[in-house]
Amino acid sequence: MPSVAISASRLTKRFGDRVAVDGVDFDVEVGECFGLLGPNGAGKTTTVRMIHAFTPITAGDLVVLGLRVDDEPVAVKRRLGVVPQEENLDPDLTPWENLMVFARYFDIPRAEARRRAADLLEFVGLTSRAASPLDELSGGMKRRLLIARALLNQPELLILDEPTTGLDPQARHLVWQRLRALKAQGVTQVLTTHYMDEAAQLCDRVALMDAGRILRQGRPADLIRAEVGEEVIEIRGDEALHRAAVAALDGKSLRWERAGDTLYCYCADGRELLPALSTLKPAHLLHRPASLEDLFLKVAGRSLQE
Amino acid sequence: MPHRWPTRRAVRVWERNLTVFRKYSLPSLIGPSIGEPLLYLLGLGFGLGTLVGTVGGLRYVEFVAPGMVMSSTMFAAAYECTYGAYVRMIHQRTYEAIITTPLSLEDVVAGDILWGASKGAFNGTVMLAVVGLFGLAPSPWTLAVPVIIALLAVLFACLSQVVAALAKSFEFFNYYLTLVITPMFLFCGVFFPLESLPRWAQGLARFLPLTYAVEATRALMRGRPSAQALLPILWLVPPTIVAFLLAARLVRRRLIH
Numbered sequence: 001m002p003s004v005a006i007s008a009s010r011l012t013k014r015f016g017d018r019v020a021v022d023g024v025d026f027d028v029e030v031g032e033c034f035g036l037l038g039p040n041g042a043g044k045t046t047t048v049r050m051i052h053a054f055t056p057i058t059a060g061d062l063v064v065l066g067l068r069v070d071d072e073p074v075a076v077k078r079r080l081g082v083v084p085q086e087e088n089l090d091p092d093l094t095p096w097e098n099l100m101v102f103a104r105y106f107d108i109p110r111a112e113a114r115r116r117a118a119d120l121l122e123f124v125g126l127t128s129r130a131a132s133p134l135d136e137l138s139g140g141m142k143r144r145l146l147i148a149r150a151l152l153n154q155p156e157l158l159i160l161d162e163p164t165t166g167l168d169p170q171a172r173h174l175v176w177q178r179l180r181a182l183k184a185q186g187v188t189q190v191l192t193t194h195y196m197d198e199a200a201q202l203c204d205r206v207a208l209m210d211a212g213r214i215l216r217q218g219r220p221a222d223l224i225r226a227e228v229g230e231e232v233i234e235i236r237g238d239e240a241l242h243r244a245a246v247a248a249l250d251g252k253s254l255r256w257e258r259a260g261d262t263l264y265c266y267c268a269d270g271r272e273l274l275p276a277l278s279t280l281k282p283a284h285l286l287h288r289p290a291s292l293e294d295l296f297l298k299v300a301g302r303s304l305q306e
Numbered sequence: 307m308p309h310r311w312p313t314r315r316a317v318r319v320w321e322r323n324l325t326v327f328r329k330y331s332l333p334s335l336i337g338p339s340i341g342e343p344l345l346y347l348l349g350l351g352f353g354l355g356t357l358v359g360t361v362g363g364l365r366y367v368e369f370v371a372p373g374m375v376m377s378s379t380m381f382a383a384a385y386e387c388t389y390g391a392y393v394r395m396i397h398q399r400t401y402e403a404i405i406t407t408p409l410s411l412e413d414v415v416a417g418d419i420l421w422g423a424s425k426g427a428f429n430g431t432v433m434l435a436v437v438g439l440f441g442l443a444p445s446p447w448t449l450a451v452p453v454i455i456a457l458l459a460v461l462f463a464c465l466s467q468v469v470a471a472l473a474k475s476f477e478f479f480n481y482y483l484t485l486v487i488t489p490m491f492l493f494c495g496v497f498f499p500l501e502s503l504p505r506w507a508q509g510l511a512r513f514l515p516l517t518y519a520v521e522a523t524r525a526l527m528r529g530r531p532s533a534q535a536l537l538p539i540l541w542l543v544p545p546t547i548v549a550f551l552l553a554a555r556l557v558r559r560r561l562i563h
Contacts, residue, residue, distance in 0.1 A: 015563060052406055054402075054405065054406070054562065055562065055563065056562070073410070074408045074410070077406060077407060077408050078408050081406075082406035084399075084402065084403070084406070086399060087399075088398065088399035088400065088402055088403040089403070090322075090326065090398070090400065090403075091398060092326045092329060092330065093325070093326065093329075097325065101321075101322050101325055102403075102407070104318050104321060104322070105315075105318050105404060105407035105408065105409055106407055106408065107408075150406075153407075
């Protein structure tokens with residue numbers, strides 16, 4: 001069995017003059033959860049749409065499950081599942097009927113489809129809603145039903161485009177639990193998200209995208225440690241306070257940065273800096289581990305790009 | 307870009323639409339597509355017919371009946387592949403959902419067209435049965451009319467799918483129904499013989515596919531199946547192919563990016 005589920009090299013997508021994906025390279029290993037991170041418009045969705053043979057490739061190579069997507073889109077689609085960003089369930093059908101109708105597209109025999117639909121509704125916790133009208137389902141339930149639908153063909157690779165956008169915290173955590181359970185079963189996952197905490201919760205490796213390019217990729221912890229450091233101290237206040245804080249740090253911080261009313265000090269161990277900073281009595285002083293969000297803001301910048 | 311042809315998997319889309327239709331069948335059955343032509347047949351055929359007398363040797367209701375069968379086919383296919391297809395393609399994102407499976411977009415378009423054509427053919431056949439029950443189709447050749455119904459249904463399903471692929475909103479369909487479908491309904495020999503029109507208008511009507519379908523159906527129902535009446539039916543085929551290819555291409559251009 002090959003160890004690489006997806007191999008993209010110089011993968012490019014242009015829409016007219018606009019370059020949506022600009023020659024990206026990445027591999028996804030079998031069994032891992034790979035995250036494409038970045039702001040809206042970074043090219044994440046276009047990238048996954050090329051993977052599931054929705055969007056034709058402009059240039060470069062894309063091999064999914066050992067098959068060139070360009071040459072064998074049907075064979076690729078047979079072996080993967082897609083959870084779309086925008087809900088596209090059949091609103092006239094119940095959850096059960098949605099699954100049974102979708103199973104036909106994969107030529108799954110009826111008896112087998114019934115068995116899988118029952119198992120999957122159980123898996124996503126919708127058994128009691130199997131016969132409910134679709135408009136009685138919450139956003140979180142619909143998202144879980146989309147996940148169940150994407151699993152009908154027992155895919156080797158599951159693609160999730162912003163799987164929890166718009167969900168409340170309970171619904172998000174429920175989706176995360178199901179995705180981790182799938183990973184434990186060996187299903188390779190590629191997900192896009194602009195929530196860095198989601199990537200930290202789910203992804204073995206991430207690629208940070210911005211403006212069609214991959215800026216960094218690797219294990220979240222490695223990337224954070226290499227680029228941001230171990231810990232961050234946030235100090236909120238006016239410019240005078242920030243200046244006093246920088247003076248107090250006296251070069252002991254690895255790096256510091258001002259953004260609006262907040263001073264961010266990146267360091268290996270914040271505890272040795274805290275005494276000096278607390279004497280300034282800032283209104284808000286937070287000492288926390290460095291996160292993917294710090295990394296992203298460092299490599300992509302803080303300014304809003306429209 | 308080379309054209310992609312649909313496969314047998316298109317039938318899956320047809321089955322999906324049938325599953326949905328079976329849950330909501332009654333309103334669409336007694337809806338405009340059968341109800342309206344039936345009302346025209348009763349109102350114009352029997353009502354207006356008492357004033358008109360005979361047309362070309364036929365009682366007026368006998369003259370109107372073939373056109374009612376064809377127009378109910380046309381309307382049903384047109385409604386399904388405009389409003390119905392648009393809802394699936396744009397509002398419900400059904401096309402996008404299906405093409406994540408082994409089906410291609412061409413399969414989906416072909417399946418949706420097949421479905422619209424089936425609804426057209428079904429409605430036309432029901433109208434044919436009604437007309438037969440009224441004794442307005444005395445010839446055994448009437449049994450061949452479903453072939454014409456099928457050809458016309460597929461043509462209007464394809465044409466309407468083109469319109470759905472271009473539509474920005476439901477309002478767009480008013481233009482199509484008012485400026486394309488209704489004029490055919492009125493000027494293709496459904497209500498009066500083409501010869502009643504000025505010569506230039508007859509020439510125009512000769513470009514419209516419904517004209518040939520109505521004339522051939524009338525010939526069959528009256529038991530006069532001449533080559534002159536039947537062969538022009540073949541003119542329905544080329545525009546069907548062109549419209550299908552155009553519909554597939556326009557849907558692709560609209561959805562795939």
